[in-house]
Amino acid sequence: MSTHSLPVSPGIHPYRPPAYRPDGVGTLRRVSSATALPLAERDALEPLSRRVALDQKQTLYGQDEPAASVYNVTSGALRLYRILTDGRRQVTGFAFPGDFLGLSMLDRFSVSADALGPVTACRFERLAFMDLLRGQPGLMMHLHAITGQELSRAKDMMMLLGRRTAEERIATFLTGLQARYVRIGRSAVTLELPMGRLDIADHLGLTIETVSRTLSRLDRDGAILIVPGGVRLIDQGRLDRLSAQ
Numbered sequence: 001m002s003t004h005s006l007p008v009s010p011g012i013h014p015y016r017p018p019a020y021r022p023d024g025v026g027t028l029r030r031v032s033s034a035t036a037l038p039l040a041e042r043d044a045l046e047p048l049s050r051r052v053a054l055d056q057k058q059t060l061y062g063q064d065e066p067a068a069s070v071y072n073v074t075s076g077a078l079r080l081y082r083i084l085t086d087g088r089r090q091v092t093g094f095a096f097p098g099d100f101l102g103l104s105m106l107d108r109f110s111v112s113a114d115a116l117g118p119v120t121a122c123r124f125e126r127l128a129f130m131d132l133l134r135g136q137p138g139l140m141m142h143l144h145a146i147t148g149q150e151l152s153r154a155k156d157m158m159m160l161l162g163r164r165t166a167e168e169r170i171a172t173f174l175t176g177l178q179a180r181y182v183r184i185g186r187s188a189v190t191l192e193l194p195m196g197r198l199d200i201a202d203h204l205g206l207t208i209e210t211v212s213r214t215l216s217r218l219d220r221d222g223a224i225l226i227v228p229g230g231v232r233l234i235d236q237g238r239l240d241r242l243s244a245q
Helices: 039-048 126-135 137-163 166-183 197-204 208-220 236-243
Strands: 049-054 059-061 069-075 078-083 089-095 112-115 119-125 190-192 224-227 230-233
Touching: 039 049, 039 119, 039 126, 039 137, 049 059, 059 069, 069 126, 089 197, 119 126, 126 137, 166 190, 166 197, 166 208, 166 230, 166 236, 197 208, 208 224
Parallel strands: none
Antiparallel strands: 049 119, 059 112, 069 119, 078 089, 078 112, 190 230, 224 230
């Protein structure tokens, strides 16, 4: 059972007004500062937020569950995936701090979202979220832009799966992850990989053996350095050429 389907749990806490820090500067906020929304729009969302805390492998919401909530990731990373009719798993993407989940406003979630490690997120009740958007045209416009970016990434992934070699797919995945980390203020050289190699394989349409073999070859050739918990990008030029469309 996912936390989405639980009305009350130890990981979901009722909203309390943002508390001022001891030095009196700023407030402690729930909505992620990594999101692309301006501060005023994040402030408008704060009163609707409920905190969700997940441990590794816990499910935020499941495929085909009623989509009664919208989420904003504040820390950690989640794996987004579908179980296909033949039983295979397709990892459609990964969510990081600042990402919104559930913006498509479909009646049911099209994917499941599982925590790759400890995760915190803001949960917004969907009807209240929609009511807020009706009175905040600027916020609605910005969220439409975010949704458009997500659709663009999905389109790029479809092209990636159909026309790239394994080495090109891995390089594109790493440089895409690098760009996302830059946007949320993380290292652009040593990339944390919270997802496993099987997750990467199911995301890129490869086997786990091909992913492992390709990463090892890129490491051996000096394009990357495999380090505990991630990879260090060494030959940025080569990776950019491999990932170029």
